[in-house]
Amino acid sequence: xxxxxxxxxxxxPRMSVGAVxxxxxxxxxxxxxxxxxxxxxxxxxxxxxxxxxxxxxDANWVGSTRADCTQEGACWVFIQQRFGQFMYGFYPSELRxxxxxxxxxxxxxxxxxxxxxxxxxxxxxxxxxxxYPVIAWCLLHGGVFGLSVVSTSQWGGLMLTLVIASVxxxxxxxxxxxxxxxRRSNLPAIKVICVTFIEFWRGVPLITVLFMSSVMLPLFLxxxxxxxxxxxxxxxxxxxxxxxxxxxxxxGLQAIPKGQYEAAAAMGLGYWRMMGLVILPQALKLVIPxxxxxxxxxxxxxxxxxxxxLFDLLNSIKQATTDPAWLGMAxxxxxxxxxxxxxxxxxxxxxxxxxxxxxxxxxxx
Amino acid sequence: MHTTxxxxxxxxxxxxxxxxxxxxxxxxxxxxxVALGWFLFQNTQANLEKRGIISGFAxxxxxxxxxxxxxxIDYTESDSYSRVFLVGxxxxxxxxxxxxVLASILGFLLGVARLSPNWLISKLATVYIEIFRxxxxxxxxxxxxxAVFLALPGPRQxxxxxxxxxxxxxxxxxxxxxxxxxxxxxxxxxxxxxxxIIALGRWAKKRREATGQIFPLLWTSLALIVVxxxxxxxxxxxxxxxxxxELTGFxxxxxxxxxxxxxxxxxxxTIYTAAFIAxxxxxxxxxxxxxxxxxxxxxxxxxxxxxxxxxxxxxxRVIIPPLTSQYLNLAKNSSLAAGIGYPxxxxxxxxxxxxxxxxAIEVIAITMSVYLAISISISLLMNWYNKRIALTEx
Numbered sequence: 001x002x003x004x005x006x007x008x009x010x011x012x013p014r015m016s017v018g019a020v021x022x023x024x025x026x027x028x029x030x031x032x033x034x035x036x037x038x039x040x041x042x043x044x045x046x047x048x049x050x051x052x053x054x055x056x057x058d059a060n061w062v063g064s065t066r067a068d069c070t071q072e073g074a075c076w077v078f079i080q081q082r083f084g085q086f087m088y089g090f091y092p093s094e095l096r097x098x099x100x101x102x103x104x105x106x107x108x109x110x111x112x113x114x115x116x117x118x119x120x121x122x123x124x125x126x127x128x129x130x131x132y133p134v135i136a137w138c139l140l141h142g143g144v145f146g147l148s149v150v151s152t153s154q155w156g157g158l159m160l161t162l163v164i165a166s167v168x169x170x171x172x173x174x175x176x177x178x179x180x181x182x183r184r185s186n187l188p189a190i191k192v193i194c195v196t197f198i199e200f201w202r203g204v205p206l207i208t209v210l211f212m213s214s215v216m217l218p219l220f221l222x223x224x225x226x227x228x229x230x231x232x233x234x235x236x237x238x239x240x241x242x243x244x245x246x247x248x249x250x251x252g253l254q255a256i257p258k259g260q261y262e263a264a265a266a267m268g269l270g271y272w273r274m275m276g277l278v279i280l281p282q283a284l285k286l287v288i289p290x291x292x293x294x295x296x297x298x299x300x301x302x303x304x305x306x307x308x309x310l311f312d313l314l315n316s317i318k319q320a321t322t323d324p325a326w327l328g329m330a331x332x333x334x335x336x337x338x339x340x341x342x343x344x345x346x347x348x349x350x351x352x353x354x355x356x357x358x359x360x361x362x363x364x365x
Numbered sequence: 366m367h368t369t370x371x372x373x374x375x376x377x378x379x380x381x382x383x384x385x386x387x388x389x390x391x392x393x394x395x396x397x398x399v400a401l402g403w404f405l406f407q408n409t410q411a412n413l414e415k416r417g418i419i420s421g422f423a424x425x426x427x428x429x430x431x432x433x434x435x436x437x438i439d440y441t442e443s444d445s446y447s448r449v450f451l452v453g454x455x456x457x458x459x460x461x462x463x464x465x466v467l468a469s470i471l472g473f474l475l476g477v478a479r480l481s482p483n484w485l486i487s488k489l490a491t492v493y494i495e496i497f498r499x500x501x502x503x504x505x506x507x508x509x510x511x512a513v514f515l516a517l518p519g520p521r522q523x524x525x526x527x528x529x530x531x532x533x534x535x536x537x538x539x540x541x542x543x544x545x546x547x548x549x550x551x552x553x554x555x556x557x558x559x560x561x562i563i564a565l566g567r568w569a570k571k572r573r574e575a576t577g578q579i580f581p582l583l584w585t586s587l588a589l590i591v592v593x594x595x596x597x598x599x600x601x602x603x604x605x606x607x608x609x610x611e612l613t614g615f616x617x618x619x620x621x622x623x624x625x626x627x628x629x630x631x632x633x634x635t636i637y638t639a640a641f642i643a644x645x646x647x648x649x650x651x652x653x654x655x656x657x658x659x660x661x662x663x664x665x666x667x668x669x670x671x672x673x674x675x676x677x678x679x680x681x682r683v684i685i686p687p688l689t690s691q692y693l694n695l696a697k698n699s700s701l702a703a704g705i706g707y708p709x710x711x712x713x714x715x716x717x718x719x720x721x722x723x724x725a726i727e728v729i730a731i732t733m734s735v736y737l738a739i740s741i742s743i744s745l746l747m748n749w750y751n752k753r754i755a756l757t758e759x
Contacts, residue, residue: 204736
C-alpha cells in the first residue's frame, strides 16, 4: 500500500516573523503608520538625548558648593547638600532618628496587612490604626517619656507631606463612610444634610478650603481654644477629602445588590448591624482601588499647603531655590520634587491596579 | 392579609417603633446641626467684636489701591474692591476656558494615540500619561513658571518668530487685531454667510430624511465661508489692522501680551488635565464593542465614516460624564494660580483683598460661592448635553 507522507511545512515568509515581521506589523504597516513612526522617532530624538545629556552625562555629582558645579548639565550637588532639609524640614538634626523610627514602625507594623494569608487581618488593621497614630505623635512631637518637644512648626519636608497625607486619609475615611451611609439613608433630613455637605466640599477647590481653615477657623472657635497651623490645615484636608471618599463609598454601596439588604433585614439585623456585618464589608472591598485613587489625589494635593505657609516637600525645595548661595537651581529642585512625587503616586497607582485585578472576583453581573 | 390589617398592632416599646426612631434620629440630627451652627455663629460674633471687625459687604465699595498685572476690563488702582472681584473672576474664567479647550484637544489626540496600532505612538502616549498625571499640578505650575518662563532672556534678547511673535521673561508678545473701516461690512457678510450655512444644513437634513440623498454639506459650507467673505475683503479692503509688538527702549509696545503667569498656568493645567482626559477617551472608545465596527463595515461604510457615525457617537456617551468632572477639576485647579501670583479669583480676592480688609468671612464666602457657581454651571451644561446625546430607548 502506498503511504502518503506530507512534506514538511515551509517556514513562514521571512518578512512576517521575527524582528522584521514585528517591525512591519507594528510600525510600518502602511504609509500613514510609517509617517507616524518617523514622527515619534523624531519626538524621541528631540527630547531624550538632551535630557540624558543634561541629567546624567554632563551632570555634576560631587562637591559641596555651587562653585563645584563646573559642567554644563544639572547640578545634583544642590540636592545632595539640601537632602536633609528636603526630607525633614527644620526638624532638629540630632532628633531626626525619631522621624526615621516612626517611618520604620509604620512599615514594620503595616507589613503583615500585605500578607494575604494573615489571619484576623481586619482586627489587626483596626488595632494598628488606633495604636499607631498615638505612638507616632509621641515620637514626632515628643513631650512624653523624656523626649524633648519638637513643635509642629519645625516639621517639614517629605515627612510633613507624608504626615498630612496619612492623617488626611485616616481622618477622612470614617467620616466619608458615615457621609456615604447618610446619603443613601431613607431619612430625608439626614440625607439632605449629607448631600449638602458632600456637594459643598466637592464644589470648591482645596485652596479656598485651606484659606478658610487658616483664616476663618480661628474666628469660629471659642476664646482660649487654639489650633496650630498644621492642625488647621489637617482639619481642612480631612473635611475636603471626606466628601470625595463618601462619593467613592457610595459607588460601592450602590453596587451591592438589593437582595443583600433584604436578606440582612430578613435575618432580623438592625440598621447598624446590617451595614457593619453585611453591606459595608462587601462594599468597602469593592471600593478599595477607588480609595487608593483618592489617596493618590490627596497625596498630590498636599503640595497646596505651600499656600498657607507650611513647609512640605515642595515648599522646602521652593525656599531652597531662592537661597542666594544656590540661585538658578530651580530646574534641579523641581525635577527632584517631581521624581519623588512621581515615585509615590506611580507606585500607588500600580498597586491600585493590582488590587483591582485581585479583588475583581465576585459581583460581576 | 385583610384580616390582620385592621387588627390592633402588637404593642411594643415606643423605642422599637421604626417610625418613631426615624423621626427621633432626624430631629436629633437637625438639632445637632443647628446647635453647631449657632455655636460657631456665637463664637464668630464674639471674636469679630473683640477684633473690631464690622461684618458686611460695605467694604466692596472701598477703593482697592493696588495694581493688577492682567485685567481684561479697564482697571485702575482707585477702583473699588467689587471691580477687583470682576477682574479676578474674568481672569479665572479665561484660564479655565483656554485650559479646557487646549486640554480637550491634547487629551483626545493622546487618547486616540494610546489606542493606535502603531506600537511606538501608543507607548509614547502611555509614557506621557503616566508621567504627567502622577506629578502634582502645583509642582508643574511652579516648574514652568520659575524654571522655564522666568529663566527666559530679557526683552532685548527675545526669542522671536518672524518679527511678529516675541517670547521673553515678561511674556509672549503677539500681534493684536483691531477693526479697520471695512470691518462692519465684513462682519455683516460673515454673519449672513453663517446664517445661510445653517439654513442650508437644515434643508440638507430635511432632504436627506425625505429622499435619502446626501448633500456634500461640509465642502459646500467650507467653500461658502471662504469665498463670500474673501470677496468682501477683495472689494472692501482688509477688515483688520494688526498692531505688531515693537521693541522700544527696554520693553515691547503694541500687540497682545500673554504674561508668564498665564502661560505657566495654562500650560501646566493643559498638560496635567490632558493626561486624565486621554484616559477617559481611551476607555470610552474601548467601551464600544468591536461588533459595532464590524457591523458598520459589513454595511459598507468606509473606515472614516464608521468612526464618525458609529464609533464616536457611542463613545461620547461613555466619555462625557468623566470628562465633565475633568473640566470641573481644571476649573478648580485654576485656583493654584495663587502659587505663582497670577491675578485670579483666589490670589486677588482671598489673597490680597483679604489681607487688606481683614473681612475673612465675607471674602472666603464670596470666593467659595464663585467656585460653587462655576462647578454647578459646568455640570448643568454637561448634564444637558449628556441628556441630549443619551441613548433614547424605545
